[in-house]
Amino acid sequence: MVKPIGDRELALINLYAYWELELEPRRFYSKWDVTYEQMALICSRSPNTVRRWFQLGRYYTPASACDKRHLALMDFLLEHFEEISPQLLEQLCSRYRGSGRLR
Numbered sequence: 505m506v507k508p509i510g511d512r513e514l515a516l517i518n519l520y521a522y523w524e525l526e527l528e529p530r531r532f533y534s535k536w537d538v539t540y541e542q543m544a545l546i547c548s549r550s551p552n553t554v555r556r557w558f559q560l561g562r563y564y565t566p567a568s569a570c571d572k573r574h575l576a577l578m579d580f581l582l583e584h585f586e587e588i589s590p591q592l593l594e595q596l597c598s599r600y601r602g603s604g605r606l607r
Contacts, residue, residue, distance in 0.1 A: 526572035527579050529557045536582060546578045547571045 509517075529543065540554040547554070549571065556565035567575075581588070588596075 525576045526569060527576035528572060529554070529567050529575060532575040532579060533558070535579065543575070547574045 532538070533543065540558075541551050543549075544551045544554045547567075547570075553565070556563055557567045557571075559565070
């Protein structure tokens with residue numbers, strides 16, 4: 505069944521679409537005790553790509569806006585993990601496991 509999109513849903517879509525939520529990789533890395541491999545998992549990138557975000561000189565590659573959004577969302581989830589109800593967390597995670605593919 506297709507769910508209708510009303511004014512409330514459109515407002516949420518617009519809020520999300522124009523939300524300038526970004527976190528630089530260096531800031532995320534300095535805030536949380538994570539590895540490059542964990543950051544790669546968060547952003548669906550290879551560990552080598554993440555390493556290039558921290559390189560200097562010609563090997564440096566900037567993180568994309570999408571990567572920064574993933575890091576910002578993970579930062580938010582880590583900061584507010586205790587406030588997320590088990591039911592909401594289960595709803596969020598129950599459809600996806602491991603590879604990120606739909607169960």
